[in-house]
Amino acid sequence: DVKVTQSSRYLVKRTGEKVFLECVQDMDHENMFWYRQDPGLGLRLIYFSYDVKMKEKGDIPEGYSVSREKKERFSLILESASTNQTSMYLCASSSGVILWGYTFGSGTRLTVV
Amino acid sequence: ELKVEQNPLFLSMQEGKNYTIYCNYSTTSDRLYWYRQDPGKSLESLFVLLSNGAVKQEGRLMASLDTKARLSTLHITAAVHDLSATYFCAVESNFGNEKLTFGTGTRLTIIP
Numbered sequence: 001d002v003k004v005t006q007s008s009r010y011l012v013k014r015t016g017e018k019v020f021l022e023c024v025q026d027m028d029h030e031n032m033f034w035y036r037q038d039p040g041l042g043l044r045l046i047y048f049s050y051d052v053k054m055k056e057k058g059d060i061p062e063g064y065s066v067s068r069e070k071k072e073r074f075s076l077i078l079e080s081a082s083t084n085q086t087s088m089y090l091c092a093s094s095s096g097v098i099l100w101g102y103t104f105g106s107g108t109r110l111t112v113v
Numbered sequence: 114e115l116k117v118e119q120n121p122l123f124l125s126m127q128e129g130k131n132y133t134i135y136c137n138y139s140t141t142s143d144r145l146y147w148y149r150q151d152p153g154k155s156l157e158s159l160f161v162l163l164s165n166g167a168v169k170q171e172g173r174l175m176a177s178l179d180t181k182a183r184l185s186t187l188h189i190t191a192a193v194h195d196l197s198a199t200y201f202c203a204v205e206s207n208f209g210n211e212k213l214t215f216g217t218g219t220r221l222t223i224i225p
Contacts, residue, residue, distance in 0.1 A: 031211055040122075042201065042217035043156075050211075058212070090155060094211060101146040101203070102213065104155040 003027075004105040006091050012111045019078040021108050023091030030095065032074035033102065034058075034066065037088040046089075049074055081112045115140045115206045119216035126192055127224050134187040134219045136202035144205040145185045146213065147176050149198045156201065160187075189221075197223045 007022040025032065031050055035043040035058075045058030047066040055066050063085060067075045074093075078085055088109050092102035116139040126132050136145070144163055148156040160169040162178035162185060169176050173196065175188045185202055199220045203213040 033212075035215075040217060042117075043203075043215040045212065045214075048212060092156075101148070101158045101161050102156075103158070104148075106155045 004091055004093050004103050006089075006105040006108050008108050009106065010109050010111075012113060013078075013081050015082060015112055017078075017081045017112075019081050019110065019112075021076040021078075021089055021091075021110070023074045023076070023105055024072050025074075025093040025103070026072065027093060027095070027103065028071070029093035029103075030071075031093060032068065033092045033094075034064075034074065034076045035090045035092065036060070037090055037107075043090065046076065078110075081110075083112050086110060086112045115142070115204060115214045117202060117204050117214050117216040119200075119202055119219050121219060122217060123220050123222075125222045125224060126189075128193055129191050131191065132189050134189075134200055134202075134221070136185040136187070136204075136216055138183050138185075138204045138214075140183075140206055141180075142183070142204045142206055143178075143180045145178050146203045146205075147185070147187055148201045148203065150201065150218070151198050159200075192223045194223045194225060197221055 004025045033048040034046045049068045065077045091105040094102045118137045147159040150156045160176040165180040167178045173190045178185045199218045201218045203215045
């Protein structure tokens with residue numbers, strides 16, 4: 001069964017901490033994405049990557065960075081966590097042509113206090 | 114900028130009834146996706162619609178795409194309780210950059 005695995009289901013961090021959210025996929029997909037999900041706002045794209053060491057800004061990249069050193073792993077980094085970054089974070093991957101849409105991870109619910 | 118709107122945002126309906134969720138988008142696209150999300154869970158792919166007039170059906174759910182109207186519908190027939198979930202549509206712009214823009218979601222509650 002193909003999978004996108006997010007390392008943490010729940011995280012609680014303090015304001016100002018540097019936070020790493022990890023995502024690993026086992027489908028050899030080229031494309032990987034990070035979204036955040038907030039009530040009433042749907043899913044908003046933070047960053048995405050088409051290949052190793054490539055990254056592109058999505059719609060709301062401020063306060064975030066990403067790293068993709070290996071094809072299967074895409075990390076989201078909150079450089080200095082703030083309370084307005086409390087959210088559900090979803091990682092997704094897709095093959096080069098999205099005939100099947102994205103495969104999503106189970107999500108990480110991050111609370112910044 | 115591509116915008117995707119869903120309505121209604123909330124839908125409460127009785128078992129056995131029919132209803133439709135609408136997804137409108139603002140720019141040219143012929144790729145549209147429907148997802149389901151159960152509370153506390155991630156998103157599960159339901160349908161992929163890749164051309165004008167495409168229609169897909171799975172059980173009590175049927176999705177269609179009208180690219181000229183920039184509209185997709187998700188029709189629920191004879192609703193049952195286990196269809197209660199949040200449904201999202203997502204659109205890829207015709208720039209082919211494989212980036213999906215999601216609607217805000219429709220939270221569907223089926224009442225016995």
